[in-house]
Amino acid sequence: MIEDAAAELFIENTYARTTIDQITTRAGVSRATFFNYFGAKSDLLWFEVDRAIDSLREACAEASATGSLDSVCQVLLALAGDFDERRVPLALTQGEVMGAADEVVQSGLLRIAAQARIFAAFFAARSARHPDDLLVRTAANALAGAVSAAWITWARAGIGRSPLQGYLAESVDVVFPGIRAAFDDVGRGNVY
Template sequence: MNASRIPSTLGTGGATPTGRPRRSSRETLQDAATELFLEQGYEQTTVDDIARRAGVARATFFNYFPAKGDLLWADLDPVLESLPSALAAQPTGESPAIGVRTALVSLTGQVPVAPVLLVERLTIGAAAEAAHAGLPRMHGVDVALRRFTLSRTHARDGIPEAFAAGATGVLLAVGRRWLAAGSDRGSLGAAVDAGLAPLTDAFAPLLPPA
């Protein structure tokens, strides 16, 4: 369980706190949702419940999350959103297959612990919603990888697209296995690196640098 997403109920020196620690509205909503999903389940928790527990207006919720299901991916969204800039920072003069591997390993290495809501998605009754909310995110990964690969090589005939789709599939498969691995799951970055290694080795000669 990602303890960092559950606010402590104990104050310093044993004193009882008078309210939540100062946090952003986004973090407070995430904490409130995590508490409620674990207490009463995903389907039984409404947006109004989450806003009320967080102490914010219902409209504030939608300033940060378009839908309730987006809370399930909230811890990973900043990492996924950083992918285009991480790809753009990769050096030219090497196969884009190598750049994709480097960028994905670097970004996933920034995930310190498994997001509690994705780990507990079966327990809280949110497995289907987690998968549904994950689809546009994996599509976004595929688009970013495809654009980068096409821009960094003259290879065509569907090879860049096939590599991008394969790398996206590896990321998804490795991520699911990592979430299910339990307390000894290790580093997500290391798992992604191992998963991408054979794909990169196979495609790098087919994707020479432009």
């Protein structure tokens, strides 16, 4: 209810002119209820992505303990299979209409950084390296960038878009061979 009320108000009034009080009134809930589910108004732009990031965190933690380096790709594709056209993030499709372009960029970067931290933890665990290691950070940021590029392209493809899995597979295929090769080189004793 909160998400739907916010989406309507953001389009009617713009993002900047919509207050949390307006959202809670339209949704028929209290401010306290709002803050039980969302930390800030900008979180409403990304609720689908935030849910995916939570699932990604759990799945990557599990895969880092038992899977291969490539298992992160399997995790990503499995999570992408849960998304259909009804779950396209508002921020990626309606940001301009809502007058939230600047907020979308700022809050979007926080989500990319969150994904990079998850990937860094995964790569560090799989390679027995520290999460702040240059190779780990570079691989994590490259993969987070590929995931973000896939999401944006998928969301903006419009009605009739192909499933997210295809976009994600194509985007990850651009960077993952280099990530795998870099970790293989380290495994052979090459140091960065």
